Every structure is written in structure tokens, then in C-alpha cells.
């Protein structure tokens with residue numbers, strides 16, 4: 001891992017590390033950078049943060065609740081307009097709103113799969129969340145994106161399995177497409193952070209072979 005000494009503020013070409021973020025790791029995937037940090041997604045100054053929403057887009061607990069609390073009511077209003085127009089958001093799909101009072105200019109809302117033992121296409125649907133969120137970012141000209149660990153809270157996806165799917169989906173996307181400069185996984189607790197670190201190491205080792 002090449003970046004133990006990370007800068008302490010918003011800098012082009014570097015990981016967005018905030019005061020208080022303890023764990024950080026950062027690698028290059030071609031030109032773009034992929035970083036893992038332990039921290040609070042709602043405080044990230046990337047152009048977009050991704051919400052682990054549910055199909056109603058009406059807010060909820062976990063990271064979803066935290067985003068709406070920090071971003072203010074305008075995000076919920078935009079979500080309501082989207083649902084009124086297009087209906088509930090299917091699992092694996094993504095939509096975008098502005099970021100309200102957040103540092104991030106945009107919130108990309110995506111719906112992770114609820115874990116039911118892996119029999120209902122959960123790995124593909126989880127990978128779709130990451131791919132479709134990044135595709136939407138590309139379309140909007142958003143170059144820096146932070147993700148939480150989608151589905152591993154209330155939706156009960158086992159974090160070891162989710163981390164492998166998440167890291168692979170993002171690495172593959174960054175290798176195959178242009179327009180995104182940095183993706184950051186913002187992991188709330190140390191144990192989730194460590195699991196993602198292991199998943200990133202495994203992807204890197206696999207590619208070297």
C-alpha cells in the first residue's frame with residue numbers, strides 16, 4: 001500500500017482525508033485512485049456521496065438517515081419528486097439529487113439488495129449498485145465519489161462477501177472507463193474497514209498473478 005501519509009485536506013490528486021479519519025489506504029487503478037478510509041460519509045468533500053437507500057427513497061436508518069439529517073430537507077423533497085415521477089427505485093439502480101447542506105454537491109441514491117442467503121442474485125445486484133452509481137456520476141460529470149458499505153447494515157449482507165463484490169466492481173469500472181478521478185470507500189467502523197482492506201489486497205494480488 002503506497003499512501004500511509006495522507007494529506008489533511010482537499011487536494012487534487014489525493015485522497016480526501018479529514019481530521020479524525022484514522023485509517024487510510026490508497027492505490028492507483030490506472031489513472032484514477034481508489035481509497036479506503038475509516039470515517040463518516042456525510043462529511044466527505046467528494047463531489048458526490050452515495051446513499052445506501054431503500055426503494056421508497058423516503059429516508060430511513062443507518063447511513064440513509066445520517067445523510068438526510070446532515071443534508072437537510074431539500075434532498076428528501078427531490079427524492080419524493082423522483083418517486084412521484086418514476087415510481088420506487090428498483091434494487092441495483094441509482095438516481096441523483098443535489099447534496100443540500102452537505103459538502104458534496106450531489107447525492108447518488110442506490111438500493112442495495114437485502115441479503116436472503118445469496119439465492120436471489122444478491123452479488124450481481126450489489127455490483128450493479130456500484131456500477132450504476134459510477135455510470136450516473138460519469139453522465140453528470142462528477143469526478144470524485146464516496147461510497148459507504150452498501151447492504152451490510154440493516155440489509156444484513158455479510159460484510160466479507162459484500163466487500164469482495166464492492167471492491168471488484170469498482171476496480172473493474174475504473175479500469176474500463178474514463179471520467180472518474182477518485183473513488184473512496186468510507187467505512188464507519190474499524191472492523192468493516194479491515195475487511196475492505198483485505199478485499200482490496202486480494203484484488204491486487206489476483207491481478208498480479
Ligand code: ADP
Nearest residue numbers: 040041052062063066150151152153154155188
Ligand atoms: P443498508 O440498509 O444498505 O444495509 P445501512 O445504512 O444500514 O445500509 O448500513 C450500511 C453501512 O453503512 C454499515 O456498515 C453502517 O455501519 C454504515 N454507516 C452508517 N452510518 C454511516 C456514516 N455516517 N458514514 C459511513 N458509513 C455509515
